[in-house]
Structures are given as structure tokens and as C-alpha cells.
Amino acid sequence: MEHIVVIAEHLSGRIRPVTWELIAFARELKRLRNAPLSVLIPGEDISAPAEEISARTGCRVLAINTPGLQSYNSEAYKEILAAQLRETGATHVCIANSTQGLDFSPGLAIRLKGACITGVEKVTEKDGRLCFLRKIYNGKMTHTIVSDVGVTLLTVEPGVFKASEDEIADCHPVEYKNVSWHSDRVRNLGVEKSEAGIDSALNEADIIVAAGRGIGKEENLELIRKFASLFPRAAVAGSRPICDLGWLEYGRQVGITGATVTPKVYIACGISGATQHLTGMRGSGFIVAINTDPNTALFNDADLCIVEDLTTFIPAVIGEYKKEKQDE
Amino acid sequence: MPECLKPMKRQHLKILVCVKQVPDIEAIAHSDDPGTWAKISESTGFRMNRYDEYAVEEAILLKEANPGTIVDILSVGPQRANQTIRRALGMGADNGIHIRTADDEYLSPFLIASWIAAAVRSRDYDLILAGVMSEDGMHGQVGPMTAEFLGIPCATSVVASRISRDCASFQVTREIEDGLKDLLLLHFPAVLSIQSSTNKPRYPALSKILRAKSLELEVIDFDTFDVRTSPERLTEVGFPQKTRSGEILQGSQGEKAAELLRILSRKIPIR
Numbered sequence: 001m002e003h004i005v006v007i008a009e010h011l012s013g014r015i016r017p018v019t020w021e022l023i024a025f026a027r028e029l030k031r032l033r034n035a036p037l038s039v040l041i042p043g044e045d046i047s048a049p050a051e052e053i054s055a056r057t058g059c060r061v062l063a064i065n066t067p068g069l070q071s072y073n074s075e076a077y078k079e080i081l082a083a084q085l086r087e088t089g090a091t092h093v094c095i096a097n098s099t100q101g102l103d104f105s106p107g108l109a110i111r112l113k114g115a116c117i118t119g120v121e122k123v124t125e126k127d128g129r130l131c132f133l134r135k136i137y138n139g140k141m142t143h144t145i146v147s148d149v150g151v152t153l154l155t156v157e158p159g160v161f162k163a164s165e166d167e168i169a170d171c172h173p174v175e176y177k178n179v180s181w182h183s184d185r186v187r188n189l190g191v192e193k194s195e196a197g198i199d200s201a202l203n204e205a206d207i208i209v210a211a212g213r214g215i216g217k218e219e220n221l222e223l224i225r226k227f228a229s230l231f232p233r234a235a236v237a238g239s240r241p242i243c244d245l246g247w248l249e250y251g252r253q254v255g256i257t258g259a260t261v262t263p264k265v266y267i268a269c270g271i272s273g274a275t276q277h278l279t280g281m282r283g284s285g286f287i288v289a290i291n292t293d294p295n296t297a298l299f300n301d302a303d304l305c306i307v308e309d310l311t312t313f314i315p316a317v318i319g320e321y322k323k324e325k326q327d328e
Numbered sequence: 329m330p331e332c333l334k335p336m337k338r339q340h341l342k343i344l345v346c347v348k349q350v351p352d353i354e355a356i357a358h359s360d361d362p363g364t365w366a367k368i369s370e371s372t373g374f375r376m377n378r379y380d381e382y383a384v385e386e387a388i389l390l391k392e393a394n395p396g397t398i399v400d401i402l403s404v405g406p407q408r409a410n411q412t413i414r415r416a417l418g419m420g421a422d423n424g425i426h427i428r429t430a431d432d433e434y435l436s437p438f439l440i441a442s443w444i445a446a447a448v449r450s451r452d453y454d455l456i457l458a459g460v461m462s463e464d465g466m467h468g469q470v471g472p473m474t475a476e477f478l479g480i481p482c483a484t485s486v487v488a489s490r491i492s493r494d495c496a497s498f499q500v501t502r503e504i505e506d507g508l509k510d511l512l513l514l515h516f517p518a519v520l521s522i523q524s525s526t527n528k529p530r531y532p533a534l535s536k537i538l539r540a541k542s543l544e545l546e547v548i549d550f551d552t553f554d555v556r557t558s559p560e561r562l563t564e565v566g567f568p569q570k571t572r573s574g575e576i577l578q579g580s581q582g583e584k585a586a587e588l589l590r591i592l593s594r595k596i597p598i599r
């Protein structure tokens with residue numbers, strides 16, 4: 001008997017949006033395998049999020065009330081979930097491919113003698129077996145993986161599966177269960193907000209010109225700035241490496257650990273298009289990618305691809321602009 | 329001393345850093361036969377996984393802050409992986425361990441972690457560092473799986489760690505989503521997977537490179553390990569599907585520049 005389980009993700013009493021995507025993914029598995037589906041949510045004071053999941057999706061929800069587990073703790077999650085997943089007879093466990101999901105899933109899989117497949121972006125069925133597609137090489141290629149064991153943990157890439165709200169199945173009352181947990185190997189000291197928030201310029205801009213590692217050196221940011229200045233409502237952003245290098249502030253980082261932006265136009269200059277970056281900008285209206293590598297991952301997700309060296313191409317664009325201004 | 333910490337056995341640390349050699353991703357072309365894992369052309373270069381550079385840097389910083397600390401480097405990979413180990417030694421690490429595999433076959437994170445755990449189980453490391461993810465495999469699993477095989481705690485996406493002078497307390501900062509950071513107190517021994525941050529991985533120093541060149545690495549052959557199969561299997565390698573039209577601009581550089589401006593002017597105002 002197969003059984004699909006979703007581990008809901010929540011932070012400070014709020015369900016993280018990726019949970020709805022996990023349920024959408026789990027429903028796809030359910031359709032393929034015709035197996036029951038339930039949602040687990042561990043933690044302290046979780047009745048509100050548990051009820052919300054139940055009301056919004058109609059899924060079976062098991063709230064594992066764990067006194068003392070105010071915030072995420074890897075030791076607690078591995079212990080509580082290993083016991084519960086065994087009891088439920090889970091065969092496919094859907095977890096967010098988030099910093100939290102990636103923190104406990106690999107260890108949990110070992111505990112359950114199960115398989116762990118991270119960053120799942122697609123599921124298909126072939127010869128009666130589920131095949132999971134994930135990206136490799138910074139998104140340039142893909143892997144298809146099948147599980148050979150009875151329990152498979154799947155961490156699902158955020159932003160790939162669309163949350164479906166119209167699919168309320170029969171309603172089940174939330175089930176509650178109390179478990180106790182104690183470990184002192186990892187102790188939470190609290191969650192801290194980073195010094196810099198996301199720069200509001202990124203949300204207000206019509207066009208974002210973003211710099212990636214392909215700019216090569218800090219001086220070339222000047223090119224990016226000049227390019228952006230051709231447009232009245234523009235902002236400059238960067239991929240994570242550019243912010244790690246300190247060339248741009250973290251408030252200007254686009255991606256899963258930065259800002260999610262949806263400008264009318266996004267121009268990625270020297271950005272390869274790793275999933276973690278893509279998640280932050282794939283909702284943009286029109287995506288332009290400028291890259292020397294004709295096979296770069298981002299070309300799969302762009303409207304317009306320009307195979308050029310940005311250090312000569314951007315000056316050429318600025319030159320064309322000036323020429324046209326003169327002709328006017 | 330915080331109650332949650334086990335006292336250290338000694339006053340200095342023994343740290344292991346796991347490093348992976350990865351291909352230059354830009355050099356991988358679509359024309360490569362997508363049938364197998366690592367059909368990488370002869371000309372492709374190899375380098376240290378970038379997150380592992382941050383992990384080595386973190387270890388060297390801990391060593392500098394806690395004199396007497398020993399930093400060992402371990403890599404699982406074919407013969408050429410020894411260059412990556414030597415690069416880490418050039419950054420200031422002490423000893424290298426090479427778990428040598430057959431050429432370029434796909435190795436699951438499960439296998440790699442189980443071999444690392446088997447090789448280091450009796451070596452008494454206080455701290456094992458890995459990168460948050462490999463740029464080729466992108467699993468994010470080897471660190472936390474190694475911890476589980478060894479039965480020790482783990483924290484992933486770590487951007488900072490601090491050990492008190494007496495090695496009694498150990499605090500780490502994990503980066504999580506939405507600009508938040510999760511602060512933890514950990515027990516030794518532990519595994520950390522390191523996320524890129526503002527620590528700048530140092531370039532190997534010339535004197536250290538020379539030393540690293542002459543240093544003998546400890547080589548362990550992969551077939552000395554019992555575990556050979558994984559719970560999951562790679563069945564296919566391919567290329568991602570397009571999610572947008574992906575029109576490729578043609579022409580000379582100047583023509584492309586003019587065309588780009590024309591296309592943009594239809595979408596948004598230009599000054």
C-alpha cells in the first residue's frame with residue numbers, strides 16, 4: 001500500500017507558501033498512484049495552521065503537537081517524523097526544498113532506510129515507476145532518478161508547482177496528537193533578521209538590470225549601472241555571488257535567499273540561471289539573458305537570448321542609444 | 329558552560345573539510361552526449377566546488393582563532409581530485425585524504441556520505457565541514473547524511489560559526505529564507521554544511537602551495553568499503569525544457585544592440 005505524506009512548512013505560526021505547492025505536487029503523485037494523501041505538521045501551537053491547511057485543501061491533516069518545539073529543530077524533526085512516517089506507512093514524503101527541508105531530509109532518509117531525492121521539478125511515470133526530474137550543473141542539465149526502496153523523501157523545488165486552491169476534496173477534521181521530545185544536541189537561540197532588508201527599488205522598477213558573476217570584476221558594475229540609466233524607472237540587482245563579494249548590498253540580491261521580483265523587463269547580464277536565482281525572477285514580464293555561453297541554463301527561461309560578452313555588448317547598446325538620440 | 333555542551337576532550341579542535349572537485353560548468357555544451365552522467369570533453373577544466381572553498385576558509389578561520397587546531401581535507405573522486413585536495417592544503421589545511429574512485433562514474437550522495445563516514449568514524453573529528461551543495465550534483469545531501477551515518481548533529485546553510493576559546497561553546501548561524509537567520513548552539517562533534525557568505529575564500533599562498541605539492545596524501549581505495557549500492561538510481565541525463573520562447577538574437581554585435589533597444593522600447597519607456 002502506498003501512502004503520500006506532505007510535511008507542512010511553517011515559521012512563527014504562519015504556513016510558508018511552499019506548503020501549498022507541496023500539496024499540488026502531492027496531488028500529482030496521488031493521481032499517478034491512486035494512493036491516499038495526508039499532511040503532517042509538527043510543532044508547538046500549530047492548531048491554527050493545521051486548521052487552515054484542512055480548510056483550504058480538504059486534505060487529511062495530522063497536527064503533531066510537540067511542547068517545547070517552538071521553532072524548527074533538526075534533531076526534533078528527524079526523531080518525530082521518523083516515528084510518525086513509520087506509523088503512517090508513508091511511501092512518498094513531499095518536503096520543501098528549502099533551507100529547512102534540506103536540513104532534515106537527508107538525515108531522515110538514512111534513519112528510515114529510504115531514498116532522498118532533492119530539488120524535484122517534475123514527476124513522470126515510466127514502466128509503472130515514478131521518475132523524478134531534477135537539475136544538475138547549476139541548472140544546465142537534468143537528472144532523472146528512480147527510487148529502489150519503499151520510502152522515498154522528495155524535496156520539491158519552490159516555485160515550480162502551482163498551488164491549486166480550487167480542489168477541495170471531502171473535508172476531514174484535523175487529527176491531533178501529542179508527542180514529547182527532548183534533545184540537547186542542538187539548541188535554538190532564536191531567529192534573527194538580517195541587517196539589511198530587501199531594497200524597495202527592486203519592487204518599484206519597471207526594469208531590473210541584474211549583474212552576475214559573469215561581470216568578472218567590480219568595475220564592470222559601472223556598465224550595468226549605465227545600462228540601467230537608459231530607462232527612467234530602472235533598478236540594478238545582482239545574483240548571490242555578486243552580493244557575497246560585497247559588490248552590491250544584500251538588499252539587491254535576487255533569488256530564493258534574496259528578493260522575488262516581477263518587473264516588466266528583467267535583463268540578466270552574466271547570470272547562469274541556477275534554480276535558486278530563477279526562483280526570484282521567473283515571474284518577470286519579459287526576460288533577457290546576455291551570456292557568452294550559448295548553452296547557459298537561463299536561455300531556457302528567457303524570452304530573448306543574446307550570446308555576447310557583456311563587457312563589449314553593453315557599451316555597444318549604449319553607443320546605439322546615443323546614436324539614435326542624435327538622429328532624433 | 330551552557331548545559332547543552334559536552335566538554336571537549338582537548339583544548340584544540342580537529343576539523344575535517346570535505347571538498348569535491350567539479351567540472352567547469354560553463355564548458356559543458358549541449359552537444360555533449362546526454363546519455364551518461366559525466367560525458368565531459370577532454371578540454372573541460374576542473375576546480376574546487378565553490379561552497380567547499382567557503383568551508384575550507386571557515387576551517388582555516390577557526391584554526392587561526394583557536395591555535396593548535398588541525399584541519400584535514402577529504403575528497404572522494406578519481407585521480408585528478410588530488411589537485412583539489414592540494415589546493416585546500418595550499419589554503420592552509422594540514423593533511424589530505426583521498427578516497428579514490430574509478431573514473432568519472434556517477435556517485436550518489438548516499439554512497440559518498442557512507443564512504444566518508446566509514447573512513448573517518450574512528451578519527452575523532454570534533455567538526456566536519458562540507459559545502460551546502462555541490463555545483464554539479466546539486467543535492468545538498470552529503471553533509472547531513474554523513475552526520476546521520478556518524479550519529480552526530482548537523483546544521484546546514486551555515487554562514488558563521490564561533491567557538492569559545494576554551495572550546496566549550498559552539499554557536500552557529502544558519503541562513504534561512506526571507507532574510508532571516510537561525511541561531512543555534514551545537515554539541516561537538518557535529519557536521520556543518522557551509523553556505524557562501526561574505527568570508528572571502530583565500531588564494532593559496534605560494535609557500536603553502538609548494539608544501540602542498542610535496543605532501544603525501546593518504547589514499548584509500550573506494551573498493552575497501554562495503555556499501556556499493558544506493559537506495560536510488562540515476563536513469564537519465566538530459567537538458568531542461570524551455571519555459572519561454574528563448575529567441576536568439578542574430579547578427580553583428582551592433583545589430584543585436586540596436587535590435588535589443590527596439591524590442592525594449594516596445595515594452596517600457598526609454599529616456
Ligand SMILES: Cc1cc2nc3c(=O)[nH]c(=O)nc-3n(C[C@H](O)[C@H](O)[C@H](O)COP(=O)(O)OP(=O)(O)OC[C@H]3O[C@@H](n4cnc5c(N)ncnc54)[C@H](O)[C@@H]3O)c2cc1C
Pocket residue numbers: 099138211212213214215216238239240241242253254255256257258259269270271272273274275276277280290291292293296308309310311354460461485
Ligand atoms: C541554499 C542556496 C541559496 C541560494 N540563493 C541564491 C539567491 O538567492 N540568488 C542567487 O542568485 N543565487 C543563489 N544561490 C546560488 C546559485 O545556486 C548560483 O550559484 C548563483 O545564482 C550563480 O550566480 P551567477 O549566475 O552570477 O554565477 P555563475 O553561475 O558563475 O554564472 C556566471 C555566468 O556568466 C557568464 N559569463 C562569464 N563571462 C561573461 C561575459 N564576459 N559576458 C557575459 N556572460 C559571461 C558565464 O557563462 C556564466 O553563465 C543559492 C544557492 C544555495 C545553495
Ligand SMILES: Nc1ncnc2c1ncn2[C@@H]1O[C@H](COP(=O)(O)O)[C@@H](O)[C@H]1O
Pocket residue numbers: 346347348349377379380383402403404405437440457458459460461462463465466467468469470471
Ligand atoms: N565526492 C565528494 N568528496 C568530498 N566531499 C564531497 C563529495 N561530494 C560532495 N561532497 C561534500 O558535500 C557537499 C554537498 O554535496 P552534494 O550533496 O553533492 O550537494 C559538498 O559541498 C562537499 O563538501
